[in-house]
Amino acid sequence: MINKVFSVRADVDNVLVFDMDYTGPEGRIRSVYAYRASDIYSPLTPIITQWIADNNPEILPYIPPPEPTAEELRAQMPDKTPREFRDILTDMGIFPHMVAAKINEIPFDIERQKALNAWEVSTYISRTDPYVDMIGAMFDKSPAEIDAAWKVR
Structure with missing residues (x-):
C-alpha cells in the first residue's frame, strides 16, 4: 500500500x-x-x-547525477600490490631507492617511521592512502599525474 x-x-x-x-x-x-x-x-x-x-502525478524531468569528484574517482581505483605501486613509480622515473632516501629525510621520527612502514610493510596500496600523494609530492608529481599512472597499470 x-x-x-x-x-x-x-x-x-x-x-x-x-x-x-x-x-x-x-x-x-x-x-x-x-x-x-x-x-x-x-x-x-x-x-x-x-x-x-x-x-496522474507530475513527473519531474530526469536530472543526471553529478560528475564524480577526483576524490570519488580515486576511491574507486583498485588497490595495487607493493610491486605494482613500485612499477607505477618506476614508470614515472621514481625508483625505490629514491623513495627510501626521501622518506629517510623526514625530520620527525614518528612521521618518518610511519612513512617507512607504509613503504616497506604494506601488503596493498590504496590510491586514497595519503602516503601515495606524499610520495608523489616528494618528486613534484601532482595527484592528477599519479591518477593517470595508476589507471594505466
Whole structure:
C-alpha cells in the first residue's frame, strides 16, 4: 500500500523513480524505488501502476547525477600490490631507492617511521592512502599525474 508519494522523477529507459512511503511485507518504510511498468516480478508494479492511473502525478524531468569528484574517482581505483605501486613509480622515473632516501629525510621520527612502514610493510596500496600523494609530492608529481599512472597499470 502506498501511503505517500513525495516525488516521481523520470529516469533513463522508461523508468520512473519514486520517493515514497509505503507499507510492504517488511512494514512501513520510506524508500526510493525504481519503477518500470513492464517489471512483472516486483509486487509493487501493479500497485504503482494503479496509483499512477488514479493520481496522474507530475513527473519531474530526469536530472543526471553529478560528475564524480577526483576524490570519488580515486576511491574507486583498485588497490595495487607493493610491486605494482613500485612499477607505477618506476614508470614515472621514481625508483625505490629514491623513495627510501626521501622518506629517510623526514625530520620527525614518528612521521618518518610511519612513512617507512607504509613503504616497506604494506601488503596493498590504496590510491586514497595519503602516503601515495606524499610520495608523489616528494618528486613534484601532482595527484592528477599519479591518477593517470595508476589507471594505466
